[in-house]
Amino acid sequence: MNITNIIIIKNFQYFILAAIIVFALLSLIIKGIGKKFVFLFLFILFVQVFDLTLYFGELFFLLFIPMALFMLILFLYSLQSEAYSSEIVNDENIGRDGNTKTGISKRQSLRGEAINVYSRFVMPVLFSAGLIFLFVKFSGDYTAKFNAEKSIMLAGFINIANDIFFNYGILVFIVILLIFILFLWVISILLIRKKQ
Amino acid sequence: MNLAFIFYVSFALCIIGIFGAFYFKNITAMMVSAQFIALSSVINFLSFSQILYENSVPILSFVIISMFLILIFQFVIIFYLYSSLNYIKTAKVEFENNLFYFTMEEWLGEK
Numbered sequence: 001m002n003i004t005n006i007i008i009i010k011n012f013q014y015f016i017l018a019a020i021i022v023f024a025l026l027s028l029i030i031k032g033i034g035k036k037f038v039f040l041f042l043f044i045l046f047v048q049v050f051d052l053t054l055y056f057g058e059l060f061f062l063l064f065i066p067m068a069l070f071m072l073i074l075f076l077y078s079l080q081s082e083a084y085s086s087e088i089v090n091d092e093n094i095g096r097d098g099n100t101k102t103g104i105s106k107r108q109s110l111r112g113e114a115i116n117v118y119s120r121f122v123m124p125v126l127f128s129a130g131l132i133f134l135f136v137k138f139s140g141d142y143t144a145k146f147n148a149e150k151s152i153m154l155a156g157f158i159n160i161a162n163d164i165f166f167n168y169g170i171l172v173f174i175v176i177l178l179i180f181i182l183f184l185w186v187i188s189i190l191l192i193r194k195k196q
Numbered sequence: 197m198n199l200a201f202i203f204y205v206s207f208a209l210c211i212i213g214i215f216g217a218f219y220f221k222n223i224t225a226m227m228v229s230a231q232f233i234a235l236s237s238v239i240n241f242l243s244f245s246q247i248l249y250e251n252s253v254p255i256l257s258f259v260i261i262s263m264f265l266i267l268i269f270q271f272v273i274i275f276y277l278y279s280s281l282n283y284i285k286t287a288k289v290e291f292e293n294n295l296f297y298f299t300m301e302e303w304l305g306e307k
Contacts, residue, residue, distance in 0.1 A: 017201070020209065024209055024213075027228060028212065028228060036224075036228075040231070044235070047235050047238070050239065051242060054242050059259075062260055063260070066264065066267050070270060070271050070274075073271065073275060074274050077224070077278040080278065120221075124215050124218035124219045127215075127218060128211050128214055139203070143203060146199045146200060155252050155253045155256050159253045159256075160253060160256055160257050162253075170258050170261060174261050174262060178265060185272075
């Protein structure tokens with residue numbers, strides 16, 4: 001089936017892409033676990049809505065449900081770690097003798113923390129700036145060559161199933177990748193168990 | 197829709213993900229950043245295959261299978277950390293440094 005009219009959702013896509021960037025930033029910056037995951041949920045929802053506007057209706061269900069399940073277990077894990085970390089922070093303020101830490105050691109730790117944050121902040125910024133520089137330098141000519149197709153084909157679930165059934169080169173590649181990852185995972189676990 | 201605009205937006209999302217993965221020490225923020233990178237690649241794959249090429253079925257099947265694999269792998273990591281099969285974990289899994297200095301033991305939650 002072909003579609004020739006793609007103007008209807010054209011402006012809607014700008015709104016969705018803006019929402020994707022805003023929710024991504026919010027979910028990364030906000031520290032509270034509850035709000036963080038609400039914005040992450042909205043981010044993933046808007047990405048799936050964007051797939052829907054590209055006429056990939058099946059992906060809305062095929063990708064959103066496993067992502068939601070993954071987010072659920074990540075949320076539970078974060079809740080657990082947050083509960084334990086608050087206890088640890090409270091314990092850190094108390095010294096071995098049961099007294100609270102002195103002002104000097106606190107100041108020193110704050111200074112060390114500031115240096116650590118500075119060194120942590122500079123390296124990713126430089127790395128990202130390098131990537132942005134490469135992108136801006138080399139993508140200028142590339143994006144000018146885009147010629148959009150006038151008619152768009154709708155790919156249904158039957159077409160996808162047919163493709164996976166007949167063209168199994170992708171499957172072989174991904175299975176090899178999976179075996180390689182599992183191999184690394186098992187070897188690393190075995191090495192650590194041996195050390196312990 | 198201008199395809200270059202989608203290209204720039206997905207690149208911005210990818211940069212946010214890369215910065216987050218390298219900057220934050222908390223594993224939750226790292227996983228969220230990994231989601232950003234994966235989903236920016238999905239946006240790129242789908243929009244390019246839909247707008248530039250007529251037949252988008254092979255790339256669609258590739259995206260579905262690869263995203264399933266990525267999600268399963270992330271799910272396994274979090275499940276391994278969350279379940280604590282051998283002993284009760286009371287410490288928060290947080291790396292000593294950021295990803296530039298990470299060690300394998302830290303990733304596996306053994307440290």
